[in-house]
Structures are given as structure tokens and as C-alpha cells.
Amino acid sequence: MREFSYDVAIIGGGPAGLAAALAAREAGAERVLILERDRELGGILQQCIHNGFGLRRFEEELTGPGYAHRYIDLVKATDIDVWLDTTVLAAEPGGVITSVSPHAGLTVVRAKSVVYAMGCRERTRGAIRTPGSRPAGVFTAGAAQRMVNMEGYLPGREVVIVGSGDIGLIMARRMTFEGAKVKAVFEIMPHSNGLTRNIVQCLEDFGIPLYLGHSVTAIHGKDRVSGVTVSKVNDKLEVIEGTAFDVDCDCVLLSVGLIPENELGRAAGLGLDPITGGARVDQFRQTSIPGFFAAGNVLHVHDLVDWVSEEAAIAGRSAARHARGELVASGRQRSVTAGEGLRTVVPQCLSAFEPGKMSVRFYFRAAKPMGASLLQFWADGALAFERKLRVVKPSEMIVADIPVRKIGDAATLEFRVLPAPEKIDAEDEIEEEA
Amino acid sequence: MMARVVHAIQCIGCPIGCGGEVAVEDGVVAEMTGFTCNKGLAYAAEEVVAPKRMVTTTVRVSGGGLPLLPVVSATPVPKDRIFDCLRLLRGVTVVAPIAEGAIIVADALGLGVDFRAARDIASL
Numbered sequence: 001m002r003e004f005s006y007d008v009a010i011i012g013g014g015p016a017g018l019a020a021a022l023a024a025r026e027a028g029a030e031r032v033l034i035l036e037r038d039r040e041l042g043g044i045l046q047q048c049i050h051n052g053f054g055l056r057r058f059e060e061e062l063t064g065p066g067y068a069h070r071y072i073d074l075v076k077a078t079d080i081d082v083w084l085d086t087t088v089l090a091a092e093p094g095g096v097i098t099s100v101s102p103h104a105g106l107t108v109v110r111a112k113s114v115v116y117a118m119g120c121r122e123r124t125r126g127a128i129r130t131p132g133s134r135p136a137g138v139f140t141a142g143a144a145q146r147m148v149n150m151e152g153y154l155p156g157r158e159v160v161i162v163g164s165g166d167i168g169l170i171m172a173r174r175m176t177f178e179g180a181k182v183k184a185v186f187e188i189m190p191h192s193n194g195l196t197r198n199i200v201q202c203l204e205d206f207g208i209p210l211y212l213g214h215s216v217t218a219i220h221g222k223d224r225v226s227g228v229t230v231s232k233v234n235d236k237l238e239v240i241e242g243t244a245f246d247v248d249c250d251c252v253l254l255s256v257g258l259i260p261e262n263e264l265g266r267a268a269g270l271g272l273d274p275i276t277g278g279a280r281v282d283q284f285r286q287t288s289i290p291g292f293f294a295a296g297n298v299l300h301v302h303d304l305v306d307w308v309s310e311e312a313a314i315a316g317r318s319a320a321r322h323a324r325g326e327l328v329a330s331g332r333q334r335s336v337t338a339g340e341g342l343r344t345v346v347p348q349c350l351s352a353f354e355p356g357k358m359s360v361r362f363y364f365r366a367a368k369p370m371g372a373s374l375l376q377f378w379a380d381g382a383l384a385f386e387r388k389l390r391v392v393k394p395s396e397m398i399v400a401d402i403p404v405r406k407i408g409d410a411a412t413l414e415f416r417v418l419p420a421p422e423k424i425d426a427e428d429e430i431e432e433e434a
Numbered sequence: 435m436m437a438r439v440v441h442a443i444q445c446i447g448c449p450i451g452c453g454g455e456v457a458v459e460d461g462v463v464a465e466m467t468g469f470t471c472n473k474g475l476a477y478a479a480e481e482v483v484a485p486k487r488m489v490t491t492t493v494r495v496s497g498g499g500l501p502l503l504p505v506v507s508a509t510p511v512p513k514d515r516i517f518d519c520l521r522l523l524r525g526v527t528v529v530a531p532i533a534e535g536a537i538i539v540a541d542a543l544g545l546g547v548d549f550r551a552a553r554d555i556a557s558l
Contacts, residue, residue: 049504050490
């Protein structure tokens with residue numbers, strides 16, 4: 001068994017891993033390694049052939065592969081090592097990473113810092129407990145996306161999509177482009193979980209109906225899917241009797257949420273956030289185990305890759321500083337909580353600030369859609385900072401920079417989102433610039 | 435006599451997704467409300483008169499490490515010609531290696547829109 005040593009080892013070569021590796025190298029880590037289980041770098045972006053990526057990061061609209069290639073080219077221009085077809089089996093405290101690959105067999109890497117960048121995976125039929133038979137033709141939307149865009153297979157001709165996540169919406173258009181008939185999208189919640197522009201461009205453009213407040217209550221078919229039964233649900237998400245109807249189809253695509261692919265972190269004993277499913281991190285994206293960092297969808301599921309790149313750069317820089325012994329044990333950590341109107345906040349705790357630090361950027365998910373709102377920051381029970389938001393949607397992450405002087409020495413830090421007393425004009429909203 | 439028609443337009447220019455209205459009088463945009471950037475105003479004005487979309491799809495690859503090449507229109511395509519473009523691209527097979535940005539179909543259907551390779555594909 002061969003052994004290697006690195007300053008920073010990054011698990012995953014998708015957008016988070018690529019940005020973390022570059023930032024670590026730029027911040028002075030001399031030996032940086034990316035471990036990637038797929039045949040090439042780029043992660044899920046390689047199958048996201050639609051455009052709309054990179055508006056913030058590159059100020060132009062790129063396709064998924066286009067965005068990935070910008071970063072792959074930057075990595076190739078450095079001396080960062082990349083191991084492809086390499087699956088990490090364990091990453092243990094102390095920075096011992098065990099991996100396996102067809103060409104190198106079992107390998108151990110000793111790293112001063114480790115960055116988790118494994119991304120996320122899709123929730124499946126089991127996760128939403130859809131009753132019925134177990135026929136062929138039921139896929140997660142992302143699996144179908146890989147088949148259609150990379151492997152050259154069409155998973156069905158008459159399609160029903162369950163859930164209104166972005167990948168499902170994108171696949172509604174993609175399947176339509178490839179000659180399939182997409183009959184409907186059914187979303188159990190009273191609001192869509194996808195970006196507004198995807199509702200317009202992927203459904204409305206092609207007359208594909210979106211049924212909100214509807215649940216697929218059964219999947220039918222013996223060998224192949226033959227149809228689904230759908231019912232309306234009430235505000236407790238309970239099926240309303242007498243509203244059931246059937247839709248014939250030969251393919252069901254599920255777009256019912258994403259969960260961090262965090263088995264390695266869980267096995268290593270990281271402190272987890274039960275809501276995001278990812279690690280609890282401080283502003284350096286350091287987890288509860290010193291020297292272990294996390295960024296991107298393995299930390300919390302993002303809607304824009306631009307934010308993934310930015311967050312991963314923070315983790316990469318911090319990992320480089322830790323490898324050099326510059327990220328000192330932070331001492332007292334203060335906990336940050338998502339209060340009224342919010343579901344999640346990242347980072348979940350704050351360590352001591354770096355000298356000269358002016359602000360800390362926080363990322364939030366709202367609990368429910370709201371119109372004009374106020375994002376409030378409460379320090380030790382007193383309102384310390386307030387920002388106007390024109391609109392709040394659970395599908396779109398809220399990003400806010402909080403000045404360090406507003407945070408001060410407060411021991412308890414809480415964020416809330418409340419309805420704004422009056423309508424907010426565009427000029428009043430401050431957009432955070434990356 | 436002036437015929438005034440108000441269209442509700444959902445901007446797709448960026449993820450903020452502003453909703454607004456465009457009033458058209460005798461085929462000419464008379465008034466726009468609800469949009470918050472120049473890109474949004476330009477999109478909304480075009481959307482009521484001549485809607486366009488970027489088009490992404492795949493074409494077959496021969497002799498490549500992957501069976502499909504993703505392609506993207508260099509500029510937006512008139513909405514009512516999207517399926518004509520897809521039909522054209524369905525018949526295209528490219529030979530690897532292919533470099534990102536290479537023109538796969540120039541001036542598709544005389545629309546003045548090129549389709550370009552969205553990634554590299556190495557030959558086998």
C-alpha cells in the first residue's frame with residue numbers, strides 16, 4: 001500500500017473541489033491534491049448542459065461544462081495533483097485518507113488539511129414513500145439527465161415529473177427537446193422549489209402544466225410504469241378525499257430534493273447540522289474536527305454554482321492557512337442560529353475574527369415564501385442590523401454581509417426574517433457583490 | 435384608435451426573477467413597469483414582440499471518449515424556431531477530437547445563429 005503526503009487534500013473534483021484547490025494553492029499550500037471518483041473533473045456540471053451558470057462569478061452565462069472548464073483550465077495551469085477514478089473510503093481525524101482506484105490500488109494520503117467537497121445526491125422514491133408497484137421507468141431527474149446528456153439514452157416517452165426542483169424543471173425541457181411528451185409536474189407544496197426563470201423557460205414556454213399542492217399517491221405498472229394517481233393535498237399536506245385522478249405515463253422523474261453526500265464526514269464523527277444535513281462550520285468553513293473543512297453542496301445545498309465556488313475558495317484558503325499552522329485554535333466559539341422565518345444559516349458558529357476583518361458573509365434559506373421582508377440580525381437579544389429584501393423564496397438562497405462591528409463580542413447571534421411594514425423599492429435593496 | 439394591450443412578463447434574465455408589465459400600443463412598447471435593470475427592460479421589450487431563447491442540446495460524436503457533445507447557441511434563437519434548430523442538430527455527427535468553442539453548425543437555418551461545442555471531447 002503506497003503512502004503520500006500533502007498539505008491540502010480535497011475530496012471531490014466538482015465545482016467546490018476545483019475552487020477549493022485553486023484557493024489553497026494561491027494561499028500558499030505547496031502540495032495540493034484533488035481526489036475524484038469520476039473519470040473526469042467537473043462533477044455534476046458536466047451533465048448540466050443548459051446555460052445560466054456563472055452570471056455572478058464570470059459575469060456571463062455559461063453552460064455547466066463551460067463553467068467547469070474555466071476552473072479545470074485554471075487547475076491544469078498549476079501543479080495541483082489530480083487523481084481520477086479514485087474513491088475515498090475513509091478520511092480520519094489526523095488527516096489520514098484511504099482511497100482506492102483501478103490504477104493505484106489502495107492508497108493512503110496523509111494531509112495537514114482536508115476539504116470535504118463531495119457535493120450532494122438526490123432524494124429517491126424511498127425518501128418520499130410513494131406507494132405502488134415497483135416497475136421500471138422511475139428515475140431521479142439527475143440520473144435521467146446523465147442518461148440523456150452524456151450517455152445517449154432516453155429514459156421514457158411519456159413523462160410525469162414529481163417535485164418542482166430545478167433539475168426536474170430542466171429535465172422537463174430537455175425531455176421535450178428530445179421528443180418526449182412531458183405531461184405534468186406535480187409539486188406537493190403550495191409553492192415551487194425551483195428558480196422562477198426555470199418555471200418560465202422550462203415549463204411555461206412549452207405549455208407543461210405545474211400542479212402545486214398535488215401529491216402522487218401511487219405509481220402503477222407491472223414491468224414498466226403505466227401511470228400515476230394524483231390527489232390534491234390540504235395545508236397539512238394530507239390527501240383530500242375525492243380529488244384523485246390518473247395520468248398515463250411510461251416514465252416518472254423525481255425531483256424531490258437533494259441531500260449532502262456526507263457519509264465520510266459522518267463516519268469521521270463531524271458535528272452535523274440536522275437541518276442542512278452537512279457539517280457545522282465556522283466562518284473559515286472549518287468543521288468540529290480541526291483541519292477538516294467543508295464547502296459546496298456537501299455543506300448545504302446551493303441553488304447557484306457561483307456561491308459554491310465562492311464558499312469553496314474560503315474553505316481552500318482556510319485549509320492552506322491551517323496547513324501552515326496559521327489558523328490557530330479558535331478558542332471560544334459562538335453559535336449562530338436561524339430564527340423566525342429562516343430554516344438554515346451557514347456558518348453555524350463564529351470563531352475569533354482575523355485581524356482587519358470587516359464583515360462576515362452568511363447564507364440563509366427561508367422557511368416559506370414571503371414578499372417584501374426584513375432580514376434582522378440580533379446580538380445578545382438586541383436588534384443590531386437590518387436589511388431589506390424585496391422578495392423571499394425558499395428556493396433562492398439569501399446572502400448577507402454583516403459588519404464585524406455589528407457582531408462585536410455578542411455571545412448569542414440570531415437571524416430572523418419578518419414581513420416588511422411597507423413595500424420595498426428596487427433602489428432600497430442592497431445586493432451583495434461577490 | 436389606439437389598441438393598448440398589457441402583457442405580464444416574468445423576467446428570466448437572472449435568478450432574482452422580477453415580475454413586471456409591458457404595455458403595447460399598436461405593436462409598439464409604450465410603458466414598462468416592475469423591471470429593475472437594463473437587461474430586464476431589454477428582455478421584457480423583446481419578449482412581447484419577438485421572444486428568443488438560448489438553445490442547448492447534444493449532437494452525436496464519432497470516435498470520441500464520450501458518445502455525445504453538448505452544444506449551445508452562440509446567441510438566442512427565435513422561440514418559434516427552436517424545434518427547427520433541434521431537428522437540424524439531431525442529424526449532425528461530429529468527429530472527435532473537438533475543442534470547446536468550436537463551431538458545430540454555422541448560421542443555423544439562416545437565422546444568423548452559430549451552434550458551438552460546450553466542452554472538449556478527446557478522441558478515443
